[in-house]
Amino acid sequence: MERKTASDFDPEVLVLFDAYVHGAIDRRGFLSKASRYAAGGMTAAMLLDALNPRFAEAQHIARDDTRIRTEYVAFPSPQGNPVTKGYLVRPATAKGKLPGVLVVHENRGLNPHIEDIARRVALEQFIAFAPDALAPVGGYPGDEDAARQLFPKLDQAKTREDFVAAAAFVKSLPDCTGKVGVVGFCWGGSTANMLATRLPDLGAAVPFYGGQAAAEDVARIKAPLLVHYAENDQRINAGWPAYETALKANGVPYAMHMYPGTQHGFNNDTTPRYDEAAAKLAWQRTIAFFNKHLRG
DSSP: OOOOOGGGSOHHHHHHHHHHHTTSSOHHHHHHHHGGGOOTTOOHHHHHHHHSOOHHHHOOSOTTOTTEEEEEEOOOOTTSOSOOOEEEEEETTOOSOEEEEEEEOOTTOSOHHHHHHHHHHHHTTOEEEEEOTTGGGTSOOSOHHHHHHHGGGSOHHHHHHHHHHHHHHHHHSTTEEEEEEEEEETHHHHHHHHHHHHOTTOOEEEEESOOOOOGGGGGGOOSOEEEEEEEEOHHHHTTHHHHHHHHHHTTOOEEEEEEEEEETTTTOTTSTTOOHHHHHHHHHHHHHHHHHHHOO
16 A cells, blocks of 8 residues: 555544554544545545554664664563563664663554664664563564553553663663663653653653653653654643643753644654654754763
8 A cells, every 4th residue: 555644634534543542442443433534445444554554664774784783681670570671772883882762662562663763773872772561461462453452451650660670771781871861752752751750860851742741740850851742732732831831840951842733653654644854853853962961
């Protein structure tokens, strides 16, 4: 099927897809509600197929790229789950120690897209580590629908501790400078905001369209924040005014960018919600932010 963009879909279909992706409706609910927008030979099932990720087509960095070294590792999480796993990516020819960056996935676990993001981060001369929240329930299952069904089975309190532990793991690596930042997307964006409240030594946090930290927790944030939002994302954006008020009240350094005309998930280049111009600009800003705050 020809690859489509967000403009090829009725805005209401995108709203339905967002609800489906985040568990507000199931597959049957999406197909039932989307059927009224199916036209021109497209069925509701075809609409869903067109919106679903195409990992191979969007891959930037091959798994066996000789510029990087990759491995799957377990890490200790004393307050979290007994089973953990993450994807560790290093530049192959790094000279000296490097800062670390946690790469936090959406609500589907460590899928091929997030692994590709980790490889992109490593090529910017960082140690990239992408933990899999689904490790305690068997890991990313290779299917997005199955991954979404596994997510509610997680003990969220223990999952949060796993990501706190993951940051400590990266910081402790012999080839890490001890400076660690975090970038996360959707659920991972919420996790990036959470980690900023939990880690007083976090170097930088970059949440992409993630839920905000509770106002009462903002006083604990010491890291600078770079916040990316999509314009057409009412569900997430509704929490920004209160978050900004709390950030200002507590003197937290931050910058927020809202990208005109974009949808939730605009950085994810495996789906039609991807916006190339916005994603490239957000990525440039992200790497510049990490270079500023994690080096030296």
